[in-house]
Amino acid sequence: MALGILGLCSAAPRLVLGALSGVLVDRYDRKLLLILVQFVSVIPTVIFLAIYIFGTLAFWHLLVLEILSGSIRAINPSAAQSILAELVPREDILNAVSLYTVGFDIARIAGPSLGGVLIIWIGVGGCYAAFAVTLMLSGVGMLFIHPNVDHAVKREQNLLREFKEGFHYVWHAPVILSSIVAAYTFAVFIVTYQSFLPVFAKEVLQVGPEGLGLLMAAPGLGGIASLSFLASVGERWNRAMLLWVMTTTTPIFLMLFCASPIFWLSVVLLTLVGAGQVCFRTISRVIIQIEAPRNLMGRVMSVFNLDQGMRSIGSIVMGASATFFGASLGLALTAAASLIVTTTIFYRLLGKRG
Numbered sequence: 001m002a003l004g005i006l007g008l009c010s011a012a013p014r015l016v017l018g019a020l021s022g023v024l025v026d027r028y029d030r031k032l033l034l035i036l037v038q039f040v041s042v043i044p045t046v047i048f049l050a051i052y053i054f055g056t057l058a059f060w061h062l063l064v065l066e067i068l069s070g071s072i073r074a075i076n077p078s079a080a081q082s083i084l085a086e087l088v089p090r091e092d093i094l095n096a097v098s099l100y101t102v103g104f105d106i107a108r109i110a111g112p113s114l115g116g117v118l119i120i121w122i123g124v125g126g127c128y129a130a131f132a133v134t135l136m137l138s139g140v141g142m143l144f145i146h147p148n149v150d151h152a153v154k155r156e157q158n159l160l161r162e163f164k165e166g167f168h169y170v171w172h173a174p175v176i177l178s179s180i181v182a183a184y185t186f187a188v189f190i191v192t193y194q195s196f197l198p199v200f201a202k203e204v205l206q207v208g209p210e211g212l213g214l215l216m217a218a219p220g221l222g223g224i225a226s227l228s229f230l231a232s233v234g235e236r237w238n239r240a241m242l243l244w245v246m247t248t249t250t251p252i253f254l255m256l257f258c259a260s261p262i263f264w265l266s267v268v269l270l271t272l273v274g275a276g277q278v279c280f281r282t283i284s285r286v287i288i289q290i291e292a293p294r295n296l297m298g299r300v301m302s303v304f305n306l307d308q309g310m311r312s313i314g315s316i317v318m319g320a321s322a323t324f325f326g327a328s329l330g331l332a333l334t335a336a337a338s339l340i341v342t343t344t345i346f347y348r349l350l351g352k353r354g
Contacts, residue, residue, distance in 0.1 A: 166296055193331055249276050
């Protein structure tokens with residue numbers, strides 16, 4: 001329960017402030033915003049470190065600091081992804097987004113493992129001290145970034161009007177709207193399935209910790225491998241059609257995983273699930289980078305990134321389904337719900353247009 005509450009405190013700022021952060025990304029210099037985020041993020045880290053060292057750390061401290069940290073970093077995803085279009089030519093956007101995704105996935109796989117080792121070597125306090133140093137180094141490193149476009153500051157605009165402009169554009173851009181709705185659907189019905197893999201490892205597939213490790217690693221490996229596929233065919237395929245294929249096949253592979261009684265078949269299916277997820281997010285980002293106007297890029301990307309905050313809702317939805325129907329049937333039902341929603345949305349928004 002404590003971990004669940006802590007996760008909610010981490011996700012809530014992204015959900016509440018994520019869309020508003022897009023206005024700031026479009027209004028001010030994205031490079032400067034990214035640098036400020038890195039340096040300001042040091043503040044809650046140092047506060048935690050001080051409380052921890054003095055031995056007065058309480059659970060409510062963690063909640064407050066997590067909300068503070070999440071609020072500061074709510075702007076980071078939109079700014080980081082929006083600035084890509086200012087760093088590389090249009091024809092290299094797909095490769096740039098793919099490399100961004102590879103780096104993110106590698107960090108997500110290696111980070112927890114490295115953290116576990118460092119806790120043993122230098123303790124919790126040492127880990128947070130190292131984190132504060134890396135944040136500052138990251139901010140300094142960004143000083144050497146040179147975007148191709150000078151971002152004009154627009155202080156005369158109305159905040160609420162700019163906020164509405166972003167949603168208005170998304171609402172009238174069928175391909176972008178369909179990818180955003182699909183991202184929200186995945187967040188609620190698909191993405192948090194990994195939290196339930198220990199149940200499958202123990203009760204369904206009856207494998208030990210080593211088997212669970214393979215199940216946990218399979219989606220990440222599939223995601224990294226899928227980027228090679230995108231690099232080779234992404235420019236030749238219709239991006240909207242490829243997006244539709246990924247939103248259809250990913251829940252199907254998850255349903256097949258839920259029905260699989262064979263360990264290695266389950267590993268292969270999870271690899272395909274991970275590949276589908278990463279392909280979907282990469283294609284969606286590329287579509288936004290190419291189709292959204294530069295002056296709306298931050299707002300459109302921030303609306304897309306709200307799916308990260310919705311994962312807390314997904315944990316509740318998938319947890320309730322697994323509780324009522326069991327892990328296998330429960331997750332299969334949520335995957336089926338995702339398939340129905342995305343198929344309906346894509347047909348209504350893109351099918352008739354084609």
